[in-house]
Amino acid sequence: MRTVAYYKGCLASLSAKELDISTQALAPKVGLELVELERVTCCGAGDIHEAEPDYYLHLNARILAYAEETGSDTLMTVCNVCTLNLRQANFQLKGDAALLERVNANLVSVGAPAYSGGVDVQHFLWLVSAGEGYELLRQAAHKGLKGLKIAPFYGCQILRPSKLLGFEDPDKPSSLERIIEACGGEAIDYPAKIKCCGFPIIQAREDVALGELIQPIEQASEAGADAIVTPCPLCHLSLDAWQSKLREQTGRDFRMPILHLSQLIGVAAGLDDSELKFKRHVVSVAPVVEHLRI
Amino acid sequence: MQVALKIWRFDAVAGERKLVDYEIDAPEWVTLLDVLDLIKDQVDGTLAYRKSCRMMICGSCGMRMDGAAVLACKIRMYDIAQSGHIPVISAMGNMPIVKDLVTDMQPFWGKIRAMSPWLQPGYQDPGEKEFVVSEEQMDTIHKESLCIMCGCCVSECNSMESDPEFLGPAALAKGMRFVGDVRDHATVERLQEYSGQHGIWDCTRCYFCQERCPKGVDPRDAIAKLGAEAMKEGIDSDMGAKHAKWFVTSSKTTGWLRETELVPKTQGVARSLKEVKFAMGLLKHGKVPPPIPPHVAKDVDEARALFDLVSQQGRGGAAGIVQGEHALERLEFEQGGNPDRDPFGEGSFPEPFLPGQGEGEEEAES
Ligand code: SF4
Ligand code: SF4
Ligand code: SF4
Ligand code: SF4
Ligand code: FES
Numbered sequence: 001m002r003t004v005a006y007y008k009g010c011l012a013s014l015s016a017k018e019l020d021i022s023t024q025a026l027a028p029k030v031g032l033e034l035v036e037l038e039r040v041t042c043c044g045a046g047d048i049h050e051a052e053p054d055y056y057l058h059l060n061a062r063i064l065a066y067a068e069e070t071g072s073d074t075l076m077t078v079c080n081v082c083t084l085n086l087r088q089a090n091f092q093l094k095g096d097a098a099l100l101e102r103v104n105a106n107l108v109s110v111g112a113p114a115y116s117g118g119v120d121v122q123h124f125l126w127l128v129s130a131g132e133g134y135e136l137l138r139q140a141a142h143k144g145l146k147g148l149k150i151a152p153f154y155g156c157q158i159l160r161p162s163k164l165l166g167f168e169d170p171d172k173p174s175s176l177e178r179i180i181e182a183c184g185g186e187a188i189d190y191p192a193k194i195k196c197c198g199f200p201i202i203q204a205r206e207d208v209a210l211g212e213l214i215q216p217i218e219q220a221s222e223a224g225a226d227a228i229v230t231p232c233p234l235c236h237l238s239l240d241a242w243q244s245k246l247r248e249q250t251g252r253d254f255r256m257p258i259l260h261l262s263q264l265i266g267v268a269a270g271l272d273d274s275e276l277k278f279k280r281h282v283v284s285v286a287p288v289v290e291h292l293r294i
Numbered sequence: 295m296q297v298a299l300k301i302w303r304f305d306a307v308a309g310e311r312k313l314v315d316y317e318i319d320a321p322e323w324v325t326l327l328d329v330l331d332l333i334k335d336q337v338d339g340t341l342a343y344r345k346s347c348r349m350m351i352c353g354s355c356g357m358r359m360d361g362a363a364v365l366a367c368k369i370r371m372y373d374i375a376q377s378g379h380i381p382v383i384s385a386m387g388n389m390p391i392v393k394d395l396v397t398d399m400q401p402f403w404g405k406i407r408a409m410s411p412w413l414q415p416g417y418q419d420p421g422e423k424e425f426v427v428s429e430e431q432m433d434t435i436h437k438e439s440l441c442i443m444c445g446c447c448v449s450e451c452n453s454m455e456s457d458p459e460f461l462g463p464a465a466l467a468k469g470m471r472f473v474g475d476v477r478d479h480a481t482v483e484r485l486q487e488y489s490g491q492h493g494i495w496d497c498t499r500c501y502f503c504q505e506r507c508p509k510g511v512d513p514r515d516a517i518a519k520l521g522a523e524a525m526k527e528g529i530d531s532d533m534g535a536k537h538a539k540w541f542v543t544s545s546k547t548t549g550w551l552r553e554t555e556l557v558p559k560t561q562g563v564a565r566s567l568k569e570v571k572f573a574m575g576l577l578k579h580g581k582v583p584p585p586i587p588p589h590v591a592k593d594v595d596e597a598r599a600l601f602d603l604v605s606q607q608g609r610g611g612a613a614g615i616v617q618g619e620h621a622l623e624r625l626e627f628e629q630g631g632n633p634d635r636d637p638f639g640e641g642s643f644p645e646p647f648l649p650g651q652g653e654g655e656e657e658a659e660s
Contacts, residue, residue, distance in 0.1 A: 010551040015581045039593045041549035046499045047541035050521035054607070054614030058600045059545060092616040099616065106607075110599035156452075160501035161512075170505055171362050191361075196452040196500035204495055204533035211456030212498060241576050282579050 004074040004127070005067035005119070006034035009082040010042045011233035018277035019233050022262040023078055023124065025275035029140040030128050030265070035070045037063065043085040045234075046200055060089035061103045065115035075121045078262070080157040080232035086121040087164050093117060123158055125231040125261055126167050129175035137182055141268035144184030146292055150264065151188040151220035151228045152176035155235040156196045170194070176229065179261070183268035190219040199238040206245070213238055214246055217254050227257040227288050229264045236260055241282045257285040267292065295322050297329050297375045301341070302384035304391050313382070320371070326383070327355055327366035330395075343395035350508065353444035357395045358384045363449035365508045386449035388458075401458070402445050405465035409488070411472065416479025431476050433617040438471035438516050440509045447503035447513050459492040463503035463513030466494065470516040473523055474612055485524045494520050495534025519612035526611035546598045549591025 012020040027034050040063045042048075048056040063086060067075040077083045093100045094117045104114040127133045159170040168175055173194065177187040197216065198209030217239065220228050230236050240258040247253045259267075263276050267288075278285040298317040304310070316333050324332075327345055334341045346352040348367045355366040359381045374381060389397035417425060447463040454460045461469075469488050472478045488494050494517055503513040521538065524530065530539060544551050591597075 013550055015576075039591070039596075041591050041594060041597045042541070042545050042551045044541055044545060045551075046518070047538040048545060049615075050518045051525050051535075051538040051542050052601075052604075052610075052614065053518065053522050053612070054609040055542065055601050055604050057614065057616070058604055059597060062596065062600065096616070102607075106600060106603050110596045110603065111593075112596050112600075156500045156502075161504040161514075171360070196498050198452075198456070198498055200499045201453070201496065201534065204537050205457070208453055208457040208460070208496060209498065212452055237581070241579075241581055244572070244575060280579050280581070282576060282581060 001028070001033045002031055002074075002132075003033045003035060003070075003072050004076040004122075005070045005072045006036045006076050007040065007043075007063060007067065007082060007086070008036065009077065009079040009233070011237065012078055016233040016236060016260070016280075018280045019078055019236070019260045019262060021277055022260060022266045022271060022275055025271050026140075026262050026266050026269060029136070029269050030133055031136040032076070032127065032133070034076065035072060037066050037070070040066050043082045045081050045085070049085065049088075056085070057089055057092065058103055058106055060086050061093055061115050062107055062112050064090055064093070064119050064121075065107055065113045067119045068115055069113050073118060073120060074127075075119050076124055076127060077121060078124050078231075079234065080123070080155045081234055083121060083123045084157040084161075084164060090117075090119065090121055091164055123167075123231060125158065125175055125179075128265070129179055134178070134182070137179065137265060141183040141265060143268050143270045145180075145264075145268050146184065148185045148288065148291055149188050149224055149226045150180045150185040150259075151190060151216070151223065151225035152180060152193055153197070153216050153220070153228050153230040153235060153239065154194050155230060155232040156194075158231055159194055176231070176261070179265065180229065183265060185264075185268075188220060188223045188225045190216070190223045190225075192216040192219050197235045197238045199234045202238055202242060209238070210242070210245060210249060213242055214250065217243065217246065217256050218252075221254050221256055225256070226291060227259050227264075227285070229259045229261055231261045233260065243283050255283060255287075257281070257283055257288050259285070259288070295320060295372070295375050297324065297371050298380045299326075299329060299333070300380055300382045301333075301394070302382070303341070303394050304385065306391065306393055315380075322372050324371050325367050326359065326364070326369040326371060326381075329371055330366060330383075341395075342393040351442055353442035356386050356397075356444040356446045356449065358386055358449065363387070363446035363506045365444060365446065368508050386445055388448050388451060388454045388462075389445065397445070399445065402443075402448060402462075402464065405461050406443065406468055408461065409465050409469040409472070410480070410484065411468050413472065413475065413478050414480040415477050417477060425477065427476055430617075434519070434612055435471050435474040436617065437510060437512050438467050438474065441467055441471070441511045442509055443468075444508065446506045446508055447511070450502040450506055452500040452502060453496050453498045456498075457492060457496060460496045461488065461493050463497075463507075463517070466497070466520060467511050467513040467516040470520050470523075470612070473520060481523070482527055482529070485520070485527055485529050488520055489524050489529050489532050489535070493532075494524065495532045515615060519615055522614060523611045542601075546601050547594070549594035549597060 008020050041059055044056045044059055108114050128137045154173055159173055162170040180187040192215040196212050198212035202209040236258055266276055296317060297320045301314050303312050303314050316337060318332050320329055320332055330343055344354040346354045350365055350368050356363055357366055363386050385391045385395045386397050392398050451462050454462050473481055473484050497517050501514050
C-alpha cells in the first residue's frame, strides 16, 4: 500500500460526490491508502489566481503544508484544475527561497503549518497509468468492460502547460487510452480529446463555451463511442450537465454518458451501484450499464 | 540525409486543397524552413510560405507541424528524419488561408492595433535625473516583451475558434505589456477597453497559447495579470470578473466554493431566473448542493486571516503573480506517461535541436 495525502477539491466534495465516493472505494484495489485532508479550502481554480494571485499562492501553499504534515511525499488530486493550481504553486515555492520564506511566515502567523517543499502533486490518473499502480489496476480490472467503446477526454489542465504538468506528451497523450484498454474497453480516437470543454467561461460566456463543448461530444458520438471518460470533475460537469443546453441550441440530442475516471475503472473492478453512484449523473448511464450486464 | 514531408497545399482561386508528399536530400543541420526552401528551389517553385529572418526573431514563419503551431525556422529536422516520421505541414489555424502555408494576418494585426500598442506616457518630467524603472517593475512585463507576433498562440486558441472576435492571446499579451509598464498612464482606460465583450473574460484557459508560444511569452499568464489588474482597479462589472470575485469571497467564508450561489452572483438575479428550469434539472441529480447548511471547511478562519494579511503586503494585482527568471524556466519532461514512447515517433512534438548532440553534427562538419 502506498500512502498518499488526498485532496478532493470542491467539486468532488459537493456536486460531484460520486467522484469522491468511487475514488475512495477504488483506492485500496489499486494499492493506494488515502489520507484525506480535512482542514483545507478550495484551491481557487483559475479564478482566485486571476482575481487575487498572491492570495491564490497562499491558499495553495496552505494545502501543500497540510499535505506535508501527513508525512506522505505525495499529494493526490482528482481534478485537472486542482492539479495545475497546486503544481504551479509548488513549482514557484520550491524554486524561490525568498518567496517560500515570506509565504511560510504568513502561514505560521495565521496558525497553519509551514511548508518545506517536500510534496509532489500527482493526479490519480498518473498514479494508476504507469508503474506499480498500473500493474495493480490491470489485476483489479478483472471484470472488464466487454469491449465497450470509450472516448477518452483529457481536458486542458492535465496536459497544458506541459512545463508545469509534464507527465506525458501534451499533443499525443496516451494514459487514458492505456487505462481503457487495461480495463477491457476499446479506446476511441478523435481530435478534440485534448481540447477545452469550455467550463471556465460556461457562465460568463455561455455561447462561446457551448461552441467548445459540442466538439468532443459530437466527435466522440460520430466515432461511435458508448461513453466519454474524463479525469476532471469540471469537464464532467460541463460535458454531463450542459449537454441539455446543446440540445436546446442545436436540436441535437447526443445522450452521451460521461464517466469519471474512477467510475470507469470502478466498473471494471466490480464496484457496486452504491459506490459508483451513476444516478447522480444528468445524462443517463443506463445504456452503458446494460451493455455490461449482457 | 533524406527528409520527407507532407504539405497541405491550398489554391485559393480554385478553392482546392490537397495533401502532397515531398522527399528531398538535405544536409543534416536543416530546419523545417530550410527544407521548404529546398523544395521550392528544386521541386516546386509554386509552394508559398512566409519567411524572413531564419533565426526566430521576425515572426514570419508560423505554420503547423502535425497540427501544432511552430516556427519553421526553429524546428531541426535531423531527429525527425532519422526516426522515419513524416510530419504533416499545414497553415496556422484561426486565420483565413491565402495560399498553401500563408495565412491572412489581417485579423491578427487588427486586434493588436485595437490594444493601442504604444506607450502613452503621463509622468512628470523627472527634471535633471533619469526616470528610473526598477528591475522588479520590469519583471512584471518581461515575458510579454518577448513576443515576436508570429501568431502561433492564436492558431490554436480554443476561445477564438468559438468566438472569432475574441481579442486573443497575442493581443492581450501586448495589452499587458503596456498595462504593466509603469511609464504608461492609460492603465485604467486600457483595462476598461480590454474587459469588454470579446476581451479578458472570453479566455477559456485552455493553455494552448502557453504551450505553443515559441518565445516563452506565456500569454495565458498575461491574461491572468490583466484580470488581476482590472480587479485591483475595480473594473469588475463583467460576468467573468464577478465569477472570479465570488471564488475569493467563497474561499474566505466557507472555504469551499458555494456553487449554488455562483450562478446568481455571476449573472445577476434577473438573468439567473431564466436558468431556473435548467437548474431544477441539475438539482434532481444532486448537481446543485442545497445552499443551507453551507459546506464549511474546518479552520476556514485561517484562510480568512491569510486573505487579510496578504492584502496588506502590497502584492495586489499582477505583482502577485510570480515573475522573474525562475518563472521562465521549463521543467524537464518526466515522460512518466509512457516510458517506452519514442519522443520522435509518430505524431510527436519535435524537440529543438541542440548542437553537440548525436553524430549528426560531426558528419555535417566533415
Ligand atoms: S479546481 Fe475547482 S474544484 Fe478543484 S478545488 Fe479548485 S476550485 Fe475546487
Ligand atoms: S477542458 Fe476546460 S474545464 Fe476541463 S480542464 Fe480544461 S479548462 Fe478545465
Ligand atoms: S505570444 Fe508567442 S506565440 Fe503569440 S504571437 Fe507572441 S511570440 Fe508568437
Ligand atoms: S488560454 Fe485563453 S487565450 Fe490562451 S489559447 Fe486558450 S482561450 Fe486562447
Ligand atoms: S523566419 Fe523569422 S521567425 Fe522564422
